[in-house]
Amino acid sequence: MSQPRQLAFDLPVRRALGRADFFVAPCNQLALAQLDGWARWPEGRLVLSGPAGSGKTHLAHVWAAQSGARIIEAQSLTPKDACEALVVENADELGEDEAALFHVYNQMQAMGGALLITGKSAPSRWGLQLADLRSRLESMPLVALEPPDDALISMLMVKLFDDRQLPVSPKVLAYVLKRVGRSYAEINALVAALDKAALAAGGPLSLPLASAYFKSLEAEG
DSSP states (O other): OOOOOOOOOOOOOOOOOSGGGOOOOTTTHHHHHHHHTGGGSGGGEEEEEOOTTSSHHHHHHHHHHHHTOEEEEGGGOOGGGOOSEEEEEOGGGOTTOOHHHHHHHHHHHHHTOEEEEEESSOGGGSOOOOHHHHHHHHTSOEEEOOOOOHHHHHHHHHHHHHHTTOOOOHHHHHHHHTTSOSSHHHHHHHHHHHHHHHHHHTSOOOHHHHHHHHHHHHHHO
């Protein structure tokens, strides 16, 4: 008689967002250096761009710990949020209410506050309708997180598995590394899928389990 499959529940993921948890690689070392040198930002402004999963939020938390900044999602921003140090996350998803960011920008410029704005791309590609806001954001210094190399992908997968409290052996990691896509979104999706498969199997992430998962993808394709 076959063993019944266990139910896989979506358990909360513990995200490690400290400085020691951030892996430095050639594709992100310039961004990290810019944040470490935040006291020298021109007029106290910086835009940090990169695709989903590239580490923008992690770096935002690292900078917030250094500067004492508040972190606010762009869609929740109000003019009252201007302060001495502020992170506005995902400003490329601002939506139609662009006035709040415009007022926050102006108020913080007047008070000399430090402002970090994050988005998946440069402000020139955000489709902003408010011309004065667009010109201000496009004038800000920009640092971009580049696509990951193999070394960073390996370290990132270890961290993502650890965030999910799912240990991974070097042998399994090497096997998965050869098969994962080279984008942050694909890396995050694969780790989530393997975590779900391990939960359903009721055991660790073994080489046979990982192999079975990829074979199932080939069969579906």
